[in-house]
Amino acid sequence: MTTTDISTLAAALRAVLGDAQVITDRQELRTYECDGLAQYRVVPALVALPRTAAECAATVRACVDADVPFVARGSGTGLSGGALPHADGVLVVTSQMRAIRAVRPQDERAVVEPGVINLHVSRAAAPFGYYYAPDPSSQQVCSIGGNVAENSGGAHCLKYGFTTNHVTGLEVVTPDGDLVRLGGDAPDAPGYDLLGAFVGSEGTLGITTEVTVRLTRSPESVRTLLAGFAGTDQAGAATSAIIAAGVVPAAIEMMDALAIEAAEAAVRCGYPAGAGAVLIVELDGPTAEVDADFTEVRRLCREHGAGEIRVAADDVERALIWKGRKSAFAAVGRISPDYIVQDGVIPRTALPEVLRRIAEISAQRGVRVANVFHAGDGNLHPLVLFDDAVPGQAEQAEEVSGAILDICIAQGGSITGEHGVGMDKVSYLPRMYSADDLDTMQLLRCAFDPRGLANPGKVFPTPRLCGEAPGRRRGVHPLQEAGLAEVF
Amino acid sequence: MSDDVLADLAAATGGDGARPAGDGDAVAGVRPRYVAAPGSTEEAAALLRVAAARNLTVVVGGAGTKRDWGAPPRRLDLLLHTRRLSGVVEHAAGDLIVVVRAGTPVAELQAKLAPAGQQLALDTPLPAGAAATVGGVVATNSSGPRRMRYGTVRDLLIGITVVRPDGVVAHAGGKVVKNVAGYDLGKLFTGAYGTLGLVTECAFRLHPLPAARAFLTCRTADAAEAGRRAAAVLASQLVPSALEVDAAPGGGTGIAVLLEGTARGVRERATATRAVLDGATVAEEPPPWWSSYPWRSGDVGLKLTAALSGVPRLLAAAGEAARRHRAPLAVRGSAGTGVLYAGLPAATAPDVVARIVTELRAEAAAVGGHAVVLTAPPAVGERVDLWGPVEGLDLMRRVKAQFDPDARFAPGRFVGGI
Ligand SMILES: Cc1cc2nc3c(=O)[nH]c(=O)nc-3n(C[C@H](O)[C@H](O)[C@H](O)COP(=O)(O)OP(=O)(O)OC[C@H]3O[C@@H](n4cnc5c(N)ncnc54)[C@H](O)[C@@H]3O)c2cc1C
Numbered sequence: 001m002t003t004t005d006i007s008t009l010a011a012a013l014r015a016v017l018g019d020a021q022v023i024t025d026r027q028e029l030r031t032y033e034c035d036g037l038a039q040y041r042v043v044p045a046l047v048a049l050p051r052t053a054a055e056c057a058a059t060v061r062a063c064v065d066a067d068v069p070f071v072a073r074g075s076g077t078g079l080s081g082g083a084l085p086h087a088d089g090v091l092v093v094t095s096q097m098r099a100i101r102a103v104r105p106q107d108e109r110a111v112v113e114p115g116v117i118n119l120h121v122s123r124a125a126a127p128f129g130y131y132y133a134p135d136p137s138s139q140q141v142c143s144i145g146g147n148v149a150e151n152s153g154g155a156h157c158l159k160y161g162f163t164t165n166h167v168t169g170l171e172v173v174t175p176d177g178d179l180v181r182l183g184g185d186a187p188d189a190p191g192y193d194l195l196g197a198f199v200g201s202e203g204t205l206g207i208t209t210e211v212t213v214r215l216t217r218s219p220e221s222v223r224t225l226l227a228g229f230a231g232t233d234q235a236g237a238a239t240s241a242i243i244a245a246g247v248v249p250a251a252i253e254m255m256d257a258l259a260i261e262a263a264e265a266a267v268r269c270g271y272p273a274g275a276g277a278v279l280i281v282e283l284d285g286p287t288a289e290v291d292a293d294f295t296e297v298r299r300l301c302r303e304h305g306a307g308e309i310r311v312a313a314d315d316v317e318r319a320l321i322w323k324g325r326k327s328a329f330a331a332v333g334r335i336s337p338d339y340i341v342q343d344g345v346i347p348r349t350a351l352p353e354v355l356r357r358i359a360e361i362s363a364q365r366g367v368r369v370a371n372v373f374h375a376g377d378g379n380l381h382p383l384v385l386f387d388d389a390v391p392g393q394a395e396q397a398e399e400v401s402g403a404i405l406d407i408c409i410a411q412g413g414s415i416t417g418e419h420g421v422g423m424d425k426v427s428y429l430p431r432m433y434s435a436d437d438l439d440t441m442q443l444l445r446c447a448f449d450p451r452g453l454a455n456p457g458k459v460f461p462t463p464r465l466c467g468e469a470p471g472r473r474r475g476v477h478p479l480q481e482a483g484l485a486e487v488f
Numbered sequence: 489m490s491d492d493v494l495a496d497l498a499a500a501t502g503g504d505g506a507r508p509a510g511d512g513d514a515v516a517g518v519r520p521r522y523v524a525a526p527g528s529t530e531e532a533a534a535l536l537r538v539a540a541a542r543n544l545t546v547v548v549g550g551a552g553t554k555r556d557w558g559a560p561p562r563r564l565d566l567l568l569h570t571r572r573l574s575g576v577v578e579h580a581a582g583d584l585i586v587v588v589r590a591g592t593p594v595a596e597l598q599a600k601l602a603p604a605g606q607q608l609a610l611d612t613p614l615p616a617g618a619a620a621t622v623g624g625v626v627a628t629n630s631s632g633p634r635r636m637r638y639g640t641v642r643d644l645l646i647g648i649t650v651v652r653p654d655g656v657v658a659h660a661g662g663k664v665v666k667n668v669a670g671y672d673l674g675k676l677f678t679g680a681y682g683t684l685g686l687v688t689e690c691a692f693r694l695h696p697l698p699a700a701r702a703f704l705t706c707r708t709a710d711a712a713e714a715g716r717r718a719a720a721v722l723a724s725q726l727v728p729s730a731l732e733v734d735a736a737p738g739g740g741t742g743i744a745v746l747l748e749g750t751a752r753g754v755r756e757r758a759t760a761t762r763a764v765l766d767g768a769t770v771a772e773e774p775p776p777w778w779s780s781y782p783w784r785s786g787d788v789g790l791k792l793t794a795a796l797s798g799v800p801r802l803l804a805a806a807g808e809a810a811r812r813h814r815a816p817l818a819v820r821g822s823a824g825t826g827v828l829y830a831g832l833p834a835a836t837a838p839d840v841v842a843r844i845v846t847e848l849r850a851e852a853a854a855v856g857g858h859a860v861v862l863t864a865p866p867a868v869g870e871r872v873d874l875w876g877p878v879e880g881l882d883l884m885r886r887v888k889a890q891f892d893p894d895a896r897f898a899p900g901r902f903v904g905g906i
Contacts, residue, residue, distance in 0.1 A: 129723075151668045151672075157666070185826075187793060187826060188640070188679070190858055191875075191902075192680055192684075193675045193678055194676075197672060217722075217723075286749070288752060288755075289750055293750065346664065377665045378666065379666045413664050414664055417666035418666065420668055421669055429669060433660075439656070441658075
């Protein structure tokens with residue numbers, strides 16, 4: 001885009017949004033150059049800060065008119081470069097759309113604007129005895145719009161499901177600039193489940209401007225324990241035994257020795273000394289059920305070699321147990337100048353084997369890997385440690401990180417359980433899906449965004465041409481024939 | 489010429505998987521020319537390439553329990569049966585997942601999972617629910633009482649294999665519960681009534697069978713009282729797996745709560761539930777109306793949805809409509825999720841049905857929901873807009889045009905004539 005094009009578009013946007021809502025100053029633009037994956041940086045041509053859905057739609061229409069790509073951004077905490085700006089495009093930031101419009105416990109719903117911070121929804125619902133279940137570790141800062149785009153998960157998704165299971169309605173600005181409602185308060189809206197297709201589409205199908213979420217009744221009882229094991233094999237076996245016993249914990253999280261060491265150094269969480277692995281198991285629900293299951297979980301942990309088992313006596317002690325886990329990513333910074341946060345998924349039963357393979361690769365390449373994961377659903381977050389100051393280490397770490405994804409794929413798992421494909425894993429997607437699979441997914445993209453203006457270059461390695469599908473169309477289209485549709 | 493087509497269809501399905509259609513093969517009154525039953529995803533792909541080359545319109549059928557759901561197809565050349573696409577591909581008990589072929593009856597799947605103490609936590613309401621196939625349940629997005637705890641198909645389906653109308657085989661999702669790689673096409677195909685392509689395989693997350701369960705039932709005089717009691721259950725800490733209501737014509741309203749969990753937990757929660765639902769009786773087996781649609785085959789069947797707090801209003805509106813039109817309108821469904829079903833006998837005059845649908849549609853809309861006619865005799869179908877208003881219809885048409893540009897898959901059966 002030439003400088004004149006930019007100033008024309010900036011003028012058009014200022015006319016609809018007002019001067020203060022459009023950023024063109026290079027210095028200011030630079031504050032938006034990356035998301036949580038800071039190794040990719042691109043300064044956007046423009047930043048737009050719409051305050052309403054109508055302004056957001058007008059912004060997108062201006063982009064369409066100028067044939068300029070746009071990228072949505074919430075809080076910029078994404079870990080796959082999904083909100084990485086386009087150098088010739090507009091970054092549409094939702095930080096000024098932060099109203100909680102309604103909290104209706106009697107309907108188990110809240111209606112929020114996309115920039116609302118995840119944790120604020122639960123805070124608003126708490127006085128009524130409800131909360132918003134999906135709890136990414138970034139919940140103090142990430143936005144609901146970003147959660148919708150990434151289909152974000154969290155520690156408690158084992159029992160409660162992911163964002164997609166907790167969003168019942170969306171208002172969306174389509175890549176044409178139209179405002180459309182998908183779903184609502186009631187479930188099962190007639191027609192295709194476009195709501196379901198939109199959640200997790202990483203900003204490539206449009207921008208959501210209002211989200212209706214399900215609120216969950218706060219549990220009567222929550223019980224948390226921390227168990228130390230000799231190693232990840234034993235902790236993994238305990239996890240499998242808990243699941244096999246038919247217990248559905250709210251969360252089962254595991255950390256290995258290196259991750260424990262890092263957490264200890266960072267937050268002094270006091271995890272059992274010398275443990276090769278720890279498990280955090282949390283149960284919630286009706287007191288009678290939780291008590292019964294908790295006894296069973298303790299027994300199973302012990303049976304599988306748990307040394308120390310620490311039970312949280314109250315919320316303070318619970319917070320302490322979680323503190324080590326929740327700070328694990330950042331804590332790794334204490335034991336390594338740089339690190340990659342990987343996000344892969346395996347069938348849970350493959351855990352011991354996969355961890356052994358990771359240890360082998362780590363030893364072979366001389367690259368340290370700390371493991372933190374959602375053990376209950378097989379979602380691994382290996383932290384690959386390196387020192388960028390040492391030439392070659394970053395590349396080596398990248399290789400190890402990539403090899404871990406290959407292991408996940410070979411086990412029938414996934415290259416991402418919650419952080420998304422974004423920019424970062426574009427080249428891995430074809431290792432998991434065939435060309436036909438990706439082509440089929442992109443039919444959806446073509447339906448929403450035939451011009452390819454919504455977050456281009458993310459998710460899919462090669463865009464599909466969205467022209468008239470190469471079908472043989474004989475005579476009048478049946479929909480036209482039925483008087484139901486115009487030619488589109 | 490038709491023999492040529494048949495020969496091609498037969499060749500695609502291993503030589504003997506295709507035949508000319510008979511009267512018994514009609515779909516909502518429309519008789520196809522051919523019937524074919526592929527035995528694998530590859531055969532299905534070959535078959536659909538023939539159908540594409542021959543410009544055949546296609547309707548996919550499983551056990552046929554919902555063959556009269558949706559509008560009749562505008563045109564129908566080929567009925568594609570999934571009965572040979574049957575069986576469990578993989579049950580990884582330790583991972584709580586199953587991969588199953590689309591033509592497998594859900595009941596058969598459950599029987600295979602039960603010995604491992606596991607289940608696909610999805611009800612298939614009666615009548616005929618027991619025979620329903622996995623593919624049919626996915627395509628119609630059918631669900632029953634326990635959706636309150638476990639969600640619906642969209643929440644349980646983690647991977648899908650489909651054959652596109654042009655014969656291309658595609659997968660989405662996978663075999664792990666947690667996966668955000670690529671678009672979630674499983675959700676797109678769920679409830680699409682076979683208008684986007686053929687589903688050949690599904691991967692589901694499973695749940696453990698509960699150690700104990702209890703049903704608590706009581707009756708109330710009117711919809712308002714039922715609503716108050718349902719709200720009290722919802723606001724409680726009882727965590728029911730289902731909260732159902734049943735309003736038979738002329739009677740009161742029944743309420744039933746299902747509790748699942750450990751033996752001790754269920755016992756204690758049942759006692760607590762009786763404090764909320766005064767006079768409720770406790771049983772290990774469900775009441776006779778549990779998980780069944782309030783209509784018989786050939787009747788009119790509606791699905792009514794509402795925001796949770798709107799359920800009592802919808803129940804009351806149904807009762808009033810029944811009185812006003814002197815029609816035996818039966819209503820039943822999930823007060824815990826805002827999904828009700830209503831039935832009218834086949835003999836109800838089409839214009840009475842039309843008026844009731846219009847009234848209930850307005851009531852449902854006022855409480856954030858919809859009224860959809862799932863099934864109806866042809867005379868009713870001709871008079872009534874089955875689907876009512878559909879948000880996002882333009883986008884849906886665009887999706888259809890991408891997947892099925894020649895509109896050969898179940899043409900006319902779905903919303904907006906899709
Ligand atoms: C310390 C840390 C811990 C984390 N822990 C977790 C975790 O436990 N689980 C987890 O799932 N993730 C986790 N994440 C990742 C991240 O927080 C989530 O992906 C989050 O949902 C991103 O929200 P955001 O508002 O920051 O979105 P952004 O980073 O701004 O954007 C993310 C994507 O969403 C799109 N987008 C944003 N807003 C909209 C909108 N309104 N409409 C359409 N598209 C939009 C963007 O284009 C981009 O593709 C973590 C990140 C950090 C830094």
